[in-house]
Amino acid sequence: MSLHDLAADNSWAARLVLQRGIAAVYVIAFLSGLAQFPALLGERGLLPVPRFVRIAGRRRSPSIFCWHYSDRFFRLLAAAGALIGVTVVAGLPQLGPPWLPAVGFLVMWAIYLSIVNVGQIFYAFGWESLLLEAGFFAAFLGSDSTAPPWPVIYCFRWLVFRLEFGAGMIKMRGDPCWRDFTCLYYHHETQPMPGPFSWYFHRLPKILHRVEVAANHFAQLIVPFGLFAPQPAASIAAAVVIVTQLWLVASGNFAWLNWLTIVLAFSAVDDGFLHLRHAPASSLGPVWWVGVVCAFTALVVVLSYWPTRNLVSRHQLMNAPFNRFHLVNAYGAFGSITRYRDEIVVEGTDADRIDASTSWLEYEFKGKPGTPIRRPRQYAPYHLRLDWLMWFAAMSSPERHPWFVAFLVRLLEGDPATLRLLARNPFPDRPPRYVRALLYRYRFTTWRERRRTGAWWSRELLGTYTLPLALYGLGGTAHARGGDR
Template sequence: MGWFTAPEYWLSRLVFQRALAGVYLVAFLTAALQFRPLLGERGMTPIPRLLARVPFRRAPSLFHLRYSDRLFAGCAWTGCAVSAALLAGADSRLPLGAAMALWLVPWALYLSIVNVGQTWYSFGWESLLLEVGFLAVFLGNDEVAPPVVVLFLLRWVLFRVEFGAGLIKIRGDACWRKLTCLDHHHETQPMPGPLSWFFHHLPKPLHRVEVAANHVTQLVVPVLLFTPQPIATAAAALMILTQLWLVLSGNFSWLNWITIVLALSAVRFPADAPDVPGPPVWFEAVVLALAALVAWLSRHPVTNMISPRQVMNRSFDPLHLVNTYGAFGSVSRVRHEVVVEGTLDENPREDSDWREYGFKGKPGDPRRWPRQFAPYHLRLDWLMWFAALSPGYAGPWFGAFVERLLENDRDTLRLLRHCPFPPGEPPRFVRARLFRYRYTTWRELRETGACWERTYVREFLPPTRLTTPVHRS
């Protein structure tokens, strides 16, 4: 079947595979370094508690066989090692079947993590990595030319990512239709980056241009992915530029980066194709079966996209094979932050010595400039943003988080930038207060050196102590 492969995309496949391996590496590293205080046996939402009530068919995971923190760490670090091997090109040195099996390993490991990750892994980029990672298994290696069908399926994912995000905006918040959302978004986004303050202070007419360009990129350009070259390459390049703009404007984990990876698969690089033999019959059969499966599973995302009640970031099968995506269907006009403090006083009062905990990514100290963390994902910091939107988002984990602070739990404190209490002297009380944050003006920045101005709103959690006091040396 001469139509089955596209040799001219061999470099596109190579770039895509190495870039995807890099995203996998970041994802597994994030899991390895953060899982213990979030999901471990003594974590805020322990995995064993989830496994006791959720059957395998609803959340397929290797951890249904057995769970321990050591096993989770082993899976995460194994994922890092395999991802690094793929990044170095190990799949190119293996027979086709073995290369496919090697690409299947990080997908299976990360699926096992996501399906027990609970609220910490409820983001759309988790399902997106799994969907793209599964398709990568069938993209082949140097023994075969890239299969046209798989290249098309990757574009289908990219189309759903962009077009779904565009539809949810147009149908959602009126500010997207009025072109005014970016008057607020750079200030109220989950985790601002080092340039977000400057993006916020761009002239408002430029913000209108940004929103209009976003609508074009997400609602018009995706259709061009299915047109002949070089139009498809130009469409993919425009998406890459848009995503790089988003990378500069905030910290969105690896969402922008994996979208760029997807777009790279649609770019036809000017390079001579090497001579390779035709694909084996079994490979053709497997790829065609994959296409049939994706076509069948796509009915749910398509139905969701055309529905006036479109939802964002939904998986329709426990393997996360074909999902629906979207982002920022509504934009907050005001930024609230939960500020967590502790005191050593036996009888806490408003004038007690309350010391503030510092987070790595989320705003806290008004004078501390935001840092760049993406594509690394600070899961606790992201959930703190949701907690500030509504206490309901914090229900499953915030109480356990406060308890760990009262214990000076070492693993939990590693998630933070700064703990105001020495290791042997945990706080007697911890409280949380809600503040309104806004970016300072140019004049305020020059006068105070602070990029934020914050105003107390209300109590989020009253002073709380452990029922059983921690032993103090």
């Protein structure tokens, strides 16, 4: 067998987009880690990696950081990963033999796997596994001197199928609002991090929300099968996926999930569909490379047993890795939709004592809703991890989120790394004496309210999320509304 037998001569553009697009997302992920990881998970982080490693052990979470962790070492590895990603985006490794881009992607995958496996709840998102799987797959696409291997191209299509069809099935098996076409009555308002246009999406007529749900079902339950159809049907199916993902980009902030899905969907786009032509590769590649591609394909086929079984299971798992290396995973999103939006508002005060007249100043987060007058902003594909965790924390008591009390302590200490995660620190000169957290119910304003007040949100105080805390008396936290949350 030669590489000619595995050649996908109509997938040169697909390979270019896959390699450079996936590498670009890795660059974003590493830069995000450099900016946020030490404050969240570093030596003095909210959930320190050294403590986690002592508890979890090496076998449970394979990671370079199981052998050694320091913030300096983390920054060195993350910077190296970002630098490798930049070279792939520029196309430099692709100019060499097929093993050169493979080494680049495998190094990025290994570094990011090490980060995810010690990242705990701050890295427990489906798009972490998606990026890891995509990066591992990209290692076997070859270089510009060899034709794209069709088994790897089809592995990417299989990845997109699991991503889209898994998301469609988890919805049909989950919240009944997906089956009665009403989920979008709520979703644009209650999603984890609305974007600058989410207010307008939420205010669309309800009939259009029902059309949105119907289009979602079509795109996720029917279109994915077209990815394996002959051309041009496969390219058309990919185009539908891309348009759907761009709609999601416009309506919210989902880190790099949508952008990476767009890149992956190009695996089904034919050069002829784009009216492109490419000269045949000058070299078919060495025999050993053919063997590597075949071994990779066999590995994917074997590991596909578990996600395939999950797709047809009544008890389908959402965003589940079936191995410690996050390869060939199960995906899905929004199997249930929240009907209302509760937000935690963190405040501090310089007062010596607390009474009814105490003046409290509010901390402002970068992405999550806070001051009602502030318009939601676009951050994706960048991932604001603290802001996302605040959305989850508002759904339950602080006892279920031990990182949250640690976060309040860092505010009392005036920790610079933690404060850099926020948009506004109301105590720039010295830390507050007390901090507290309140729970509010948020909703988007109506057209009339928006014109009258200029506010994007209206909020109503529900109660206390944590009692006032001070460094000299961290006696515990309190549940809002009598402990029912």
